[in-house]
Amino acid sequence: MAAHLRDDDRPLPSWTTRCVNCHASTSKAPAFAPPLTHDALLGATSRRGGPISHYDATAFCRAVKDGIDPASVLLRKSMPRYQIADAECMALWRYVVRQ
Ligand code: HEC
Structure with missing residues (x-):
C-alpha cells in the first residue's frame, strides 16, 4: 500500500509501511504508536x-489517509499517510476492530 510522510511526497519503501511495524509493542520497548484495537479505537477518550x-x-479512514483524528487533531508526522481506496479502508477498519 503506497504511503508517504507529511510534507514529503516521496513514496515510503513498502517494508516500512506495515501497520504492525509501529503499532505493536515488543517485550523490551513500549510501542512507538497507539494500539490499533477494538477497545482503544472505539473507547471514548481524550487523544x-x-x-x-x-x-x-x-x-479511522481519515486518520489513515489524511492524518487527522476524530477530534480534528493532526497526527504526528511519523504516522504515514496512505493512499488507500475507500472499500479497502473499510475492510481494514473491520479487520482492526473485528466487526
Ligand atoms: C512508521 C510508523 C507507523 C506506521 C507504519 C503506521 N503508523 Fe499509525 N501511527 C503512528 C504514530 C507514531 C501514531 C501516533 C500519532 C500521534 O499520536 O500523533 C499513529 C497513529 C495512528 C492512528 C490514530 C490512533 C489513535 O489512537 O488516535 C491510527 C488510526 C493509525 N495510526 C492507523 C494506522 C494504520 C491502519 C496503519 C497501517 C495501514 C498505520 N497506522 C501504520 C505510526 C505509524
Missing part, C-alpha cells in the same frame, strides 16, 4: 490532548 472522541469507520 493527543484534544476533546473526548472515538473512532468510527469514517474517522
Whole structure:
C-alpha cells in the first residue's frame, strides 16, 4: 500500500509501511504508536490532548489517509499517510476492530 510522510511526497519503501511495524509493542520497548484495537479505537477518550472522541469507520479512514483524528487533531508526522481506496479502508477498519 503506497504511503508517504507529511510534507514529503516521496513514496515510503513498502517494508516500512506495515501497520504492525509501529503499532505493536515488543517485550523490551513500549510501542512507538497507539494500539490499533477494538477497545482503544472505539473507547471514548481524550487523544493527543484534544476533546473526548472515538473512532468510527469514517474517522479511522481519515486518520489513515489524511492524518487527522476524530477530534480534528493532526497526527504526528511519523504516522504515514496512505493512499488507500475507500472499500479497502473499510475492510481494514473491520479487520482492526473485528466487526
Ligand atoms: C512508521 C510508523 C507507523 C506506521 C507504519 C503506521 N503508523 Fe499509525 N501511527 C503512528 C504514530 C507514531 C501514531 C501516533 C500519532 C500521534 O499520536 O500523533 C499513529 C497513529 C495512528 C492512528 C490514530 C490512533 C489513535 O489512537 O488516535 C491510527 C488510526 C493509525 N495510526 C492507523 C494506522 C494504520 C491502519 C496503519 C497501517 C495501514 C498505520 N497506522 C501504520 C505510526 C505509524
